[in-house]
Amino acid sequence: MNRLGDATSPYLLQHADNPVHWWPWSDEAFAEAKRRDVPVLISVGYAACHWCHVMAHESFEDAAVGDLVNEHFVAIKVDREERPDVDAVYMSATQAMTGQGGWPMTVFAAPDGKPFLCGTYYPKAQFTRLLEAVTEAWRDQRTQVLEQGEAVVEAIARNPIEGGGEITKELLDHAVERLRADYDSVRGGFGGAPKFPPHMLMLFLLRHHQRAKDADALELVRHTGEAMARGGIYDQLGGGFHRYAVDATWTVPHFEKMLYDNALLLRVYNEIWRLTADPLAQRIATETAMFLVNDLQTAEGGFASALDADTEGVEGTTYSWTPAQLVEVLGEDDAGFAADLFGVTEAGTFEHGASVLVLKRDIDDVAPEVQQRWERVRGLMMATRRERPQPMRDDKVVAAWNGLAITALCEFWRNYTEVGDVADVENVDFRAIAVEAGELLLNSHVVDGRLRRVSRDGIVGQPAGVLEDYGCVAEAFCALHQVTGDGRWLAAAGALVDAAAERFRDGQGGFHDTADDAERLVIRPADPTDNATPSGLSSLVNALLSYSALSGEPRWHEMAERALSTIVPLLAGHPRFAGYAASAAEALLSGPYEIAIATTDPETDPLLLTAIEHAPPGAVIVAGHPDAPGVPLLAGRTMVGDQPTAYVCRGFVCDRPVTTTVELTTILT
Incomplete structure (x- = not known):
């Protein structure tokens, strides 16, 4: 029987009616394989994955394939977002x-879980032949099959990074030079097709620019940011970014929209805007924040994982347009304007003569009448698009990705505060939304002092949190502490870094991705490289640096420095896979700065706004009444001469307190 009917994962539920007798990941499934003396078929994917849907429709929904799988295998379906380990x-x-x-991932393993044959997507005919070949090999060549599994496990258990080193300016300068060599100077980004948004590298380059005064690093980020914002990877009508572009020009995307991408890109565009006052970056940051709120916020206050790549089994139909559709919606005159603006042609850039919308002209610094026409046309097109079939939403709440979103919204709210907009866009209070998501994580995902990975409809799931959950959520709680002045967020962050230090350390300065009491897999994963999301190590290191600066406890700073030292070879040799760790390293070299503003106006004091405007890489900022409870940076920090006073420390060494914005700017720059 198919055992997925009681799953909470939307991805597993998509397969609950398959003729394949799927099991969820469980000890019982492997015990059944051992009892029957058959291999295990492990299929890993996620709800918004286009090719996962294709393989499901072609193979897993086919009765003949189901019979073949059921007779010769125990089949296990895994949601990679629930079980990243x-x-x-x-x-x-x-x-x-x-x-x-990539995904779908297709793995054949022995009943002890050791993999002996792996792949990704297989068309139905090829998959059927593969099932038959594996069945035959298991029957006739068992010894060789098991030896292959042993060899694979031995290979993946080896530490991919040997040695260590010191985090230095020269190391990070070298990393930037490596990135420059891989940079696409024409179209932005790194490498060719497919092209993924390099958000973590962009955050690193932005921090590097601030510390090293490297204008070229800033230009790499600005150029890439503009290319993505004008490309089809960005939703020109609804806001938010798709997962990646299938080409090198950012034109045609793979259409799923992931929470983690949009959270990280919100941070990038917000920072570009903070550093350059670029109106394009301001608009993209604002629209991306609104996308998180309008499209991904759940009834419980968290953020859903993703919007599907497909709509009713077809990719892109929600988002693409033909010239005839523009005429039908807008009329001849405005349709011509829209076609020219969005690059909609008779030939099309996508499928069946349709085009993915790109932005061919600047609309952020144009005459008011052009801006008004753009807004009217976009509004009419969006209203029509809402009437089309919409992609499914994977509404499970993932702790780590919600942590990324909370941090992004806190930074975005702060930037709006600094420019005098009171963080109120379309009557949305982004700080309150970030707090609400934080409450969900604190009240539902923290169980007996430990994090759980996922929840859905307010009900927390069983999968234990992995290291990235602890790092991203602790960093988010540090961000909430800074924008609210509420000490309980700092206390909650401290509890998480305590748990991570106790349960995840590897004894060599680094960290495992799973806790010491987690389910035992064929190896205990410990991958320091960034992938689609920050690695567990880089997530935790960023949290450790923020928490150390906010709490005034140097041991966490030392732990972060030691962890970063274990991946120096990665930073030196492969910086494209270590952007989030490199951004932490920039904060480490910068101090990071600890900025406390003693004031009776913790929302809009000019000293606070100056600190936000000129904050160095990784700086923490708190503002509030002297000796505010639960805020260590304000302990003993009085207002000099009854005037608001700024206290700036760097690496736990403090400058003299200052009372003017000029003095504060001088210290920070």
Whole structure:
């Protein structure tokens, strides 16, 4: 029987009616394989994955394929977003065996879980032949099959990074030079097709620019940011970014929209706007924040994981347009304007003569009448698009990704505060929304002092939090502490970094991705490289630096420095896979700065606004009444001469207190 009917994962529920007798990941499934003496088929994917849907329709919904699988295998379906630990182990095996990875991931393993054959998407005919070949090999070549599994496990258990080193300016300068060499100077970004948004590298380059005064690093980020914002990877009508572009020009995307991408890109565009006052960056940051609120916020106050790539089984139909559709919606005159503006042609850039909308002209610094026409046309097109079939939403709440979103919204709210807009866009209070999401994580996902990975409809799931959950949520709680002045957020962050230090350390300065009391897999994963999301190590290091600066406890700073030292070879040799760790390293070299503003006006005091405007990489900022309870940075910080006073420390060494914005600017710049 198919055992997915009681799953909470939307991805598993998509397969609950398959003729394949799926099991969820469980000890019972492996015990059944051992009892029957058959191999295990492990299929890993996620709800918004286009090719996962294709393989499901072609193979897993086919009765003949189901009969073949059921007779010769125990089949296990895994949601990679719920079980990133399982995904990490078998993705390492897939990459080791094939040289590449992706989803859907298809793994054949012995009943003890050791993988002996791995791949990704298989068309139905090829998948059927593969099932037959594996069945035959299991029957006739068992010894060789098991030896292959042992060899794979031995290979993926090896530490991919040997040695260590010191975090230095020269190391990070070298990393930037490596990135420049890989940079696409024409179209922005790194490498060719497919092209993914390099958000973590952009955050690193922005911090590097601030510390090293590297204008070229800033230009790389600005250029890439503009190219993505004008490309089809950005939703020109509804806001928010798609997962990646299938081409090198950012034109045609893979259409799923992921929470983690949009949270990280919100931080990027917000920072570009803060540093350059670029109106395009301001608009994209604002629209991306609104996308998080309008499209991904759940009834419980968290953020859903993703919007699907497909609409009713077809990719892109919600988002693409033909010239005839523009005429039908807008009339001849405005349709011509829209076609020219959005690059909609008779030939099309997508499928069946349709085009993905790109932005061919500047609309952020134009005459008011052009701006008004743009807004009217976009509004009419969006109203029509809402009437089309819409992609499914994966509404499970993932702790780590919600942490990324909370941090992004806190930074965005602060930036609006600094420019005098009171963070109120379309009557949305982004700080209150960030707090609400934080409450969900604190009240539902923290169970007996430990994090749970996912929840849905307010009900927390069983999968334990992995290291990235602890790091991203602790960093988010530090961000909430800074924008609210509420000490309970700092206390909650401290509890999480305590738990991470106790349960995840590897004894060599680094960290495992799973806790010491987590389910035992064929290896205990410990991957320091960034992938679609920040690695567990880089997430935790960023949280450790923020928490240390806010709490005044140097041991967490030392732990972060030691962890970063273990991946110096990665930073030196492969910086494209260590952007989030490199951004933490920039904060480490910068101090990070600890800025406390003693004031009776903790919302809009000019000293606070100056601190936000000129904050160095990784700086923490708190503002409030002297000796505010639960805020260590304000302890003993009085107002000099009854005037608002700024206290600036760097690496736990403090400058003299200042009372003017000029003095504060001088210290920070």
